[in-house]
Amino acid sequence: MRITAVDVRDVRFPTSRSLDGSDAMNPDPDYSAAYVVLHTEDGEEGHGFTFTIGRGNDICCAAIEALGEYVIGRDLTGPADLADLYRALTHDSQIRWLGPEKGVMHLAAGALVNAAWDLVSRRAGLPLWKYLATLTPEEIVANVDWRYLTDALTPDEALVMLREAEPGRAERIAEIEREGYPAYTTSPGWLGYDDAKVVRLAREAVAEGYTQIKLKVGADLEDDRRRFAAARSAVGPEVRIAVDANQRWDVDEAERWMAALAEFDPWWIEEPTSPDDVLGHAEIRRRVAPVKVATGEHVHNRVMFKQLLQAGAIDFLQLDAARVAGVNENLAILLLANKFGVPVCPHAGGVGLCELVRHLSMFDYVAVSASMQDRVIEYVDHLHEHFLDPAITERGRYLAPAKPGFSAEIKRESLEHYAYPDGPEWSEN
Amino acid sequence: MRITAVDVRDVRFPTSRSLDGSDAMNPDPDYSAAYVVLHTEDGEEGHGFTFTIGRGNDICCAAIEALGEYVIGRDLTGPADLADLYRALTHDSQIRWLGPEKGVMHLAAGALVNAAWDLVSRRAGLPLWKYLATLTPEEIVANVDWRYLTDALTPDEALVMLREAEPGRAERIAEIEREGYPAYTTSPGWLGYDDAKVVRLAREAVAEGYTQIKLKVGADLEDDRRRFAAARSAVGPEVRIAVDANQRWDVDEAERWMAALAEFDPWWIEEPTSPDDVLGHAEIRRRVAPVKVATGEHVHNRVMFKQLLQAGAIDFLQLDAARVAGVNENLAILLLANKFGVPVCPHAGGVGLCELVRHLSMFDYVAVSASMQDRVIEYVDHLHEHFLDPAITERGRYLAPAKPGFSAEIKRESLEHYAYPDGPEWSEN
Numbered sequence: 080m081r082i083t084a085v086d087v088r089d090v091r092f093p094t095s096r097s098l099d100g101s102d103a104m105n106p107d108p109d110y111s112a113a114y115v116v117l118h119t120e121d122g123e124e125g126h127g128f129t130f131t132i133g134r135g136n137d138i139c140c141a142a143i144e145a146l147g148e149y150v151i152g153r154d155l156t157g158p159a160d161l162a163d164l165y166r167a168l169t170h171d172s173q174i175r176w177l178g179p180e181k182g183v184m185h186l187a188a189g190a191l192v193n194a195a196w197d198l199v200s201r202r203a204g205l206p207l208w209k210y211l212a213t214l215t216p217e218e219i220v221a222n223v224d225w226r227y228l229t230d231a232l233t234p235d236e237a238l239v240m241l242r243e244a245e246p247g248r249a250e251r252i253a254e255i256e257r258e259g260y261p262a263y264t265t266s267p268g269w270l271g272y273d274d275a276k277v278v279r280l281a282r283e284a285v286a287e288g289y290t291q292i293k294l295k296v297g298a299d300l301e302d303d304r305r306r307f308a309a310a311r312s313a314v315g316p317e318v319r320i321a322v323d324a325n326q327r328w329d330v331d332e333a334e335r336w337m338a339a340l341a342e343f344d345p346w347w348i349e350e351p352t353s354p355d356d357v358l359g360h361a362e363i364r365r366r367v368a369p370v371k372v373a374t375g376e377h378v379h380n381r382v383m384f385k386q387l388l389q390a391g392a393i394d395f396l397q398l399d400a401a402r403v404a405g406v407n408e409n410l411a412i413l414l415l416a417n418k419f420g421v422p423v424c425p426h427a428g429g430v431g432l433c434e435l436v437r438h439l440s441m442f443d444y445v446a447v448s449a450s451m452q453d454r455v456i457e458y459v460d461h462l463h464e465h466f467l468d469p470a471i472t473e474r475g476r477y478l479a480p481a482k483p484g485f486s487a488e489i490k491r492e493s494l495e496h497y498a499y500p501d502g503p504e505w506s507e508n
Numbered sequence: 509m510r511i512t513a514v515d516v517r518d519v520r521f522p523t524s525r526s527l528d529g530s531d532a533m534n535p536d537p538d539y540s541a542a543y544v545v546l547h548t549e550d551g552e553e554g555h556g557f558t559f560t561i562g563r564g565n566d567i568c569c570a571a572i573e574a575l576g577e578y579v580i581g582r583d584l585t586g587p588a589d590l591a592d593l594y595r596a597l598t599h600d601s602q603i604r605w606l607g608p609e610k611g612v613m614h615l616a617a618g619a620l621v622n623a624a625w626d627l628v629s630r631r632a633g634l635p636l637w638k639y640l641a642t643l644t645p646e647e648i649v650a651n652v653d654w655r656y657l658t659d660a661l662t663p664d665e666a667l668v669m670l671r672e673a674e675p676g677r678a679e680r681i682a683e684i685e686r687e688g689y690p691a692y693t694t695s696p697g698w699l700g701y702d703d704a705k706v707v708r709l710a711r712e713a714v715a716e717g718y719t720q721i722k723l724k725v726g727a728d729l730e731d732d733r734r735r736f737a738a739a740r741s742a743v744g745p746e747v748r749i750a751v752d753a754n755q756r757w758d759v760d761e762a763e764r765w766m767a768a769l770a771e772f773d774p775w776w777i778e779e780p781t782s783p784d785d786v787l788g789h790a791e792i793r794r795r796v797a798p799v800k801v802a803t804g805e806h807v808h809n810r811v812m813f814k815q816l817l818q819a820g821a822i823d824f825l826q827l828d829a830a831r832v833a834g835v836n837e838n839l840a841i842l843l844l845a846n847k848f849g850v851p852v853c854p855h856a857g858g859v860g861l862c863e864l865v866r867h868l869s870m871f872d873y874v875a876v877s878a879s880m881q882d883r884v885i886e887y888v889d890h891l892h893e894h895f896l897d898p899a900i901t902e903r904g905r906y907l908a909p910a911k912p913g914f915s916a917e918i919k920r921e922s923l924e925h926y927a928y929p930d931g932p933e934w935s936e937n
Contacts, residue, residue, distance in 0.1 A: 133602035173562035182611010230759035330659035355811040
């Protein structure tokens, strides 16, 4: 299973043309992937990507190319190899200067680490979530970088936690395969949609079985009140409506804005301020209670999540499959969340994030938290048609992926059509 | 003053051959610059750079190239243009996804912002620190991005602070030109040096007039105790000896290690843990008192510094001229530090950091804090020969730079000799 080549592609979808994905900070995203394929000497493949929203995707591709040198020649067979690869990609002392463990280089490391897990779980013939569930507590703990975490969680505590959840793994796997995992949908709530579209999509979501939807807020307060009122009327009082400010506010502004939305009963406020602002989130949480606070899609590593938990800054932890350094760092984040009793509700949408995060939440249920209480995975109904193993929801729940691997693979024809800047979608439009 | 071209160069110095710059996390750095020159239609130039320690310098160059598109065609004449440029480089919604405001893209923004300030202050015929001292409080406040800061410091409070320091600006400028600004030196303390070299260099530093030196620690406790004991004997009890762990420890480990070094009377412990770990620093500070805590060279933006101050996590704030988004973000950081009464002791060394940070500390004295109490700028005696306006210390103090600009310009022959990978230093060795 020696890696012989690392193939990197810049792929961009022109989503800004329809304002899908528009929010208060991101008015015109072109959902993109800095996409990587690892090739082995025996013809196997591992796929991974960094998700971006357009410009800068080329810089991520360059970073993946540069880090690819640390992957070529490596034998990737089992969990110990994955632990070694993760450390090699995040601990090179010269590369580390550019972060450490944040920004473009860390996004690139995540793409490669996820591609490696895709490769290894494909070879095991299992979807990633079930492959992870075959690992022993010791193997899981050995795949975490414990540096900077031990004041909140030690490897020994994590072992105890994982051993406690070992009984019942098989039953929970069967339950997931039978019933799936709860989802919520953001599709009705993009800021670029008019009220009628928001109402129509919100009604459709509830009719499909969703019990939680999400609206984007933060650009204009009167618009937000009008849209929220319309959505609340459309879905009734029982459906949870989360709101998402995409980092738009300072602390005082978050308090004022949320006070003005309180009458519509928001379930959580997501990314009220800078993702770097642990103490700001904690202060906002105190001020907007009983509305809950959620964040994580831009939280750049396990050290930041550790502090959000230590500071009591969040009610829901929204890990992202492709922001941190891949599966390994997300194992640390799942263990930290469980230690602090905070439900993980992953960020998804974009390109392929739904495909990836379902594996992490399902593994969390099987082997870490053993709970679905107040846990939901974000679902957005865009761009799944480009994936070989697309995310599927039914009656408001994610179905369990069954194909071997991490579901990151994009169809060959999509990679070619949306190649940037030379694919036909970009060169002919 | 319209910008017509952005010229980017990858320049690397083979410092790993002599172990200059070696520490517990960075055993073999090759000090490097992702170097940029802005060219104007009338033949003027602005110089700036991102400092790195080798691998990945090419990725920073690619990021500066990409952001260069936001600079070309711009008219850069006065402070309002600099505020606009800073916002354009840090607020592009698609680029922002790659951070926000951290890692490679933020380092690249810093290089370009600093080059723009170099250009504008050259044109004004003033060294940057004196150019900054010509700005009104309103102009300074308008160059800060206040988003995410207002729970700690508002623009109005900053205006009051700056107006209070306006009387006496001229006297303090004259004082700096006469007497310079206090420095300390890290040159004796690199981890790769043997004890005899540490002792010899420590003695020399004191003989030259330094009252503070710094030792690298964190790789091996017995080595650290032996080296610290030798250095303390060499310089006597009056000279301050700071120690620097370069992020090597977790919280408990920092406490244990510092307890074992306490008998040698360390002045501060620098970077005891992850630069992202605000709460970890705060806890370490409580545990190691009365030893002080310093950090900042890897703190990626003003939001992180805000929290380090809010949490009472640091005794000294070590801003870096080329880590954050240039002069504009460092103005915010100087104002925040002053609000919280924390002395700024900039990080320097590397390539050209001494050349840059002296301007920021001198401006701080003239127009913000109006104090040199417990304030020292790091000095390292490497690589200054490559600069047209090199940092000079005498009797343990930085002399005031007098040439127009920000002192970032590297000699043309050095740019060519150390060009990576094609310059003679690299292609012939």
